[in-house]
Amino acid sequence: MLCYIEGQKAPDRPDIVARLFKQKLDELMRDIMNVHIFGKCQAGIYIIEFQKRGLPHVHMLIWLMPEYKCKSPSDIDEIISAEIPSQIEDPVGYKMVTEYMLHGPCGGKHMDAACIIDRKCSKHFPKPYYAETTIDEDGYANYKRRNNGIKVSKGKATLDNSFVVPYNRFLLLKYNAHINVEWCNRSRAIKYLLKYLNKGPDRATIVIQENLRPTGESSAETIIEVDEIKNYLDYRYISPCEAVWLLFSFDIHFSKPSVLKLSYHLPNHHTVTLHDSESYMRCYIGKTTKTWEPRKQRGCIGRIVYSHPASGERYYLRMLLNIVKGPRSFEELRTVDGTIHDTFKDTCFAYGLINDDKEWAEAISEAKLWASGAQLRDLFVTMLLFCNVSQPLTLWEVSWEALSDDILHKK
Structure with a gap:
């Protein structure tokens, strides 16, 4: 879209970024919940978050019907991959994976990467090689990552299958975006993910202090200079994309079925709610027949x-x-x-x-x-x-x- 507007880039138009992301998200939910690309779903939930640099992203959980759940490593391999495709046999997949689904480079000569904490990758890359997909004793999936010699150069680093983020080929090629797909079948992991989805927005800690500083003398005090522009920049945390998202009244949270x-x-x-023009006596006039009625809203x-x-x-x-x-x-x-x-x-x-x-x-x-x-x-x-x-x-x-x-x- 921006090729028709001279001199503007994506960071200059958060309204276009938000609209495009919303369109892709709605189409993604239709593919999963209605088209059933993973099988029939019985429930789904997602939450929208915004990175510090402003870009929106979504965390999503999907529950499949029992007959469509992945119950074996071979079932997992049908929907999730963690390898770089062959550039000769699948050039389109190779391009998408190398562009969107490679982590890093980090570690070694790249200790200044954002994921490095205490000189280790917080995302646990590079991952170990596995000849085939396995499920460990704790119920977590170790995706197939063969040391097959397929590598790609990214800057001065050379990355292989140990740096691939698990993905679904269909979603990756259709949406041309980073979409991490994981298999989760343990109650503890699901509980952690639900807590992560409902943790709420980012919060800030502030300090309120007086604008006077004693100089050591009995009654002398000096006024502390306050840089209002600097304070505004330090305390501001709502990004332009998030502000536009809220102005458009786009949903931050989605769940199906609703609760x-x-x-x-x-x-x-009993809690009583009144309009300014109403008399409080009207609030206690209710139905004379106290009977249960079928819910009008299904699902x-x-x-x-x-x-x-x-x-x-x-x-x-x-x-x-x-x-x-x-x-x-x-x-x-x-x-x-x-x-x-x-x-x-x-x-x-x-x-x-x-x-x-x-x-x-x-x-x-x-x-x-x-x-x-x-x-x-x-x-x-x-x-x-x-x-x-x-x-x-x-x-x-x-x-x-x-x-x-x-x-x-x-x-």
Whole structure:
């Protein structure tokens, strides 16, 4: 596009960069979710991020239907490659891989590369050679990287298959861009990826201080000069591409099927939202028939929001909502065998939900599966407050996952 506009380059037109990236991303999602280039998909999620230099990129997770999942190394080889194609047999693939899918050069004479941390490549390149694709004991795939003598010169460095980023040939050739494709079939890896996708935007630490500096004398002070332009440049972190992306109202996050947050509240704690022109009396006029109706929007998953075990009645209310089917009032939730109990906690006792350690075991299991690290930490802190701990514990040094396993199995 820019060849028709004299004197401009891609960094000068973040609006074109954002639009082009959005078009490619939409087409990529159609290929995966609708055309099924990897097979039929049951779910997908992605998040848009922007590099410090401004370029957009996407992190994506795709769940395939069970019958289309890669269950053997040969299945992985059909969709993922980590080798440089032959320049004679596949000249187009050779050009694309050498242009977009080679890492580095780094290490050796290139210790100033961005990926070098403590004199080692943070991305673990160069990778070891493998005669064929294997799956190790931890469930991770070691892609086929043969030492077949195919090499390419990049600057003063010579790179081979040990520097190839795993890719899918169809996507690479169609979109003419860097697209890293990985096989992931372990719960721990998926949990890490989901945490990475939902980590939120970059954050900055700032310091607020007075504009006066004492000179050592009893009452003399000097004014500190502030370079407002320099401070603006130091603290600015929204790139032009990100600003344009937001101005265009493009989605930062995508998920299919969508997840509907199901909120709940204690009696008389309902959230009321009013417009300026409305009377508060109108908010309490609702439907007379309190009945369940079929959801109009299909393909949506409902999830009840998390409640901390130390939140009191709210926690027990959430527990009952997962047990009692079709309640039409708080009284029906608190009714067990014709008896209306005073509190939700008493109702849980009547159902036998908290008569023993079952309450804590279920809370730990739920927090371990999908709650954040902070929620899991708070849960353990609450448990320790209820327990008689004779020896002090350094909570930050505790392995939460291992500790939860020990408690669940009563070790």
